[in-house]
Amino acid sequence: MGLALVQHLGPLQLVPCLGGRAFSVPAGLIPFRDVDTFFPTNPAPISRDSSLFSAVMGNTLEVESSHVCFILEADPTYADPWMDVFPSSNVERGLEKMFSIESLGIQDGEEISGYDQGMIRQFQESITFRDGKYHVQLPWHADKLDLVPSNHAITLHVLNRVVRRLEKKGLYQEYVNIFFQQQREGIIGEIQVDPQNFVDYVRVPHRPVFKTDPAATTKIRRVFNCSLKVGGSASLNEAAYSGVNMTGDMLDLLMSFRSNEFVLIADIRKAFLVVRLALEADKNKFCFFVKDGDRFRCFRYATLIFGFTSSPFILRSILKFHAAQYPFAECRVAMENQFYVDNLVVTESDPAKLVRLYSQVRKRL
Incomplete structure (x- = not known):
């Protein structure tokens, strides 16, 4: 009070x-x-x-x-710094909570519901490894998937606005060249859609985000608005199963920065784009337009994309699945528990161990 x-x-x-x-x-x-x-x-x-x-x-x-x-x-409302000193104290303890996901309304440590267990099991059973890449079937809420419209007209409108803005800055060709490079790499493919079948394809608007950090591995990131919602329809992100929280404990990470002398920070280059979609129906949910000269071309992704709510959960699940293939490797724990989305963060007081760990993780990924 x-x-x-x-x-x-x-x-x-x-x-x-x-x-x-x-x-x-x-x-x-x-x-x-x-x-x-x-x-x-x-x-x-x-x-x-x-x-x-x-x-x-x-x-x-x-x-x-x-x-x-x-x-x-x-729920605890303030921190008890003496919690570990006086374990018998029942004063409200908030230090752990302050750094935990409960403060965001997500309950960590709860029993996974039967629905979650079924969705996770179904997804895990869909993971396959072939041609040096992982292929997955996307987890959807079946009752909402049919409510996602094609978004054909609004996607074209957004693209025209993005083109005008980037052309004024002289950056549009640089932006669109990224898509053409992805086409050459097999990440996206051009499609021709009969207007009668528009309902079977979902178009997703996109825009650029430019990163000025010299250390950034990707200077221009394409962000797709999978949360686009028109009227009473459902968005792709609403129809997708976003999974359960699988991120490592952030409090442990913060404490390790104080207790160890050295840190290894690395990321997986184009992490989402190396995970392939196994089903044609899933690929059809990630169509988009690109303006090439005076004409519009339609492409679709064959991989996960940045902006899709299930992508972090899927990537985390695959990393754990992949780590399990090396049960006796020194780097297994790091691969299972110390990735935060696509970023690996490990602290140690022995720099030689970090160098060895980096080499092992890189070799296995």
Whole structure:
């Protein structure tokens, strides 16, 4: 409770309350401190004749059990730096939470639902390795996939706007050359679509993001808007299964930077583009237009793309799957647990070990 509210409560009297203390106001008591203070493991009995019992129980309301559980199992709200020093302390602990995904509304450590287990198992069974590349079948929510429109007209409109902006800067040819290079590498392929079959193909608008960092391996990144949503239709990202959280513990990573002297940071070059789509139907969901001179050409991706909600989950799953092929390799733990999307981050006090680890990971990837 902040001072902005306390100033309106009038005279306050501090009184004992269960295992802690509370402010006494005309309407009852306002307890403060952590939950465990008022719900101890072995609470002392309160006499029904006492004024405390009257104040606490006199104005009770009927509430749902879920509300009660929410109060009894309240989330931590601040950090307890003494948690590891005094493990028996039950003060609200927030340091771990402050760096965890629960603060974003994602529950880590929860049991995976039956639906998630089925989707993950179905995806893992689809992973195949041939011709030196991994091929996958994309995980979709079947009830939403049919609601994704072709987006033909709006994609053309977005492309025209991107072309005008880049041509003013003299950058469009550099941007479009990337697509032609990807065509030569087999990452994308040109398609001809009969207007009667437009409904079977989804067009995705794209735009450029230019990276000025000299260390960046990709200077121009093409970002696809898979979250495009028109009216009451579904977007590709809504229809896709985004997976469960598989990212390594960020708190452990931050602590390792303080406890070790050296760090290895590396990324997988064009990580998403090396994962191939096994089904023609999946490829048809990632079509796009490119303006070449005075004409528009339609292409589609045969790989994962940046901007698709399932891409990080799929890449992480493949990295774990690939690491399992080397059960006795020193680099297995790093490959399984120390990739953050496509970035490898490892800290060590022995630089020779980092050099050896880098060589092993590079060789296996």
